[in-house]
Amino acid sequence: MARLPRLALAGHLHHLIHRGHNLQPIVVDDDDRRALLAALQESAATHRVAIHAYVVMPNHLHLLATPAADEGLSRMMQALGRRYVSAFNLRHGRVGTLWEGRFRAAPLEAESHLLTVMRCIELNPQRAGLSVEPGDFVWSSAAHHLGRRRDPLISDPPGFWALGNTPFERELAWRRWLEEGESEMERARLIDAALKGWPLGSARFLQLLGEVSPRPMSPRPRGRPRKIKVSAPD
Numbered sequence: 001m002a003r004l005p006r007l008a009l010a011g012h013l014h015h016l017i018h019r020g021h022n023l024q025p026i027v028v029d030d031d032d033r034r035a036l037l038a039a040l041q042e043s044a045a046t047h048r049v050a051i052h053a054y055v056v057m058p059n060h061l062h063l064l065a066t067p068a069a070d071e072g073l074s075r076m077m078q079a080l081g082r083r084y085v086s087a088f089n090l091r092h093g094r095v096g097t098l099w100e101g102r103f104r105a106a107p108l109e110a111e112s113h114l115l116t117v118m119r120c121i122e123l124n125p126q127r128a129g130l131s132v133e134p135g136d137f138v139w140s141s142a143a144h145h146l147g148r149r150r151d152p153l154i155s156d157p158p159g160f161w162a163l164g165n166t167p168f169e170r171e172l173a174w175r176r177w178l179e180e181g182e183s184e185m186e187r188a189r190l191i192d193a194a195l196k197g198w199p200l201g202s203a204r205f206l207q208l209l210g211e212v213s214p215r216p217m218s219p220r221p222r223g224r225p226r227k228i229k230v231s232a233p234d
């Protein structure tokens with residue numbers, strides 16, 4: 001089966017996942033993590049991609065981002081790969097690819113999926129046992145959204161600002177969102193959509209995407225089409 005082209009559209013939220021080759025580490029220590037985030041910040045600024053949430057896990061990178069141009073995500077990730085992977089290989093005396101093929105991404109309807117995907121991303125370290133609280137993990141955007149530090153990589157989207165009229169109100173609302181947690185079913189749905197490239201949103205949202213891209217917006221039903229029996233005329 002032919003691989004579907006990636007669906008990346010200017011002005012829309014996208015959930016990105018980039019995994020290490022064979023799920024091997026993409027970072028070894030804090031110097032690697034700092035280098036990866038510095039490369040990401042530079043690449044995002046160069047290619048006009050707003051980063052709304054992120055987490056650097058041992059073997060994968062999660063992002064929530066909005067590109068200003070259709071090709072922005074691809075160019076950002078290509079630039080990130082060129083700068084970071086060559087430095088990583090040189091530093092650790094290795095050669096070859098670091099990533100598991102191309103990055104995966106899916107567009108999202110902001111009204112229904114912005115906060116749930118932000119939460120999915122920022123709960124990742126706690127879920128994996130890397131931190132007691134989401135805000136304790138240095139290598140994610142959680143501390144920024146909880147008011148513990150100002151992260152220059154982050155551009156907060158309108159949906160986050162709508163959580164409150166003041167920084168304190170937004171931070172408190174976000175803490176409650178994180179404490180509420182997510183179901184395994186919700187998390188699996190978000191991850192599966194990103195890995196397979198299927199957009200998430202209302203029927204109207206999918207219709208609007210279909211008007212600007214000829215690519216299918218949802219998987220076709222499996223199996224052969226059902227036969228329709230035609231009754232003989234009386």
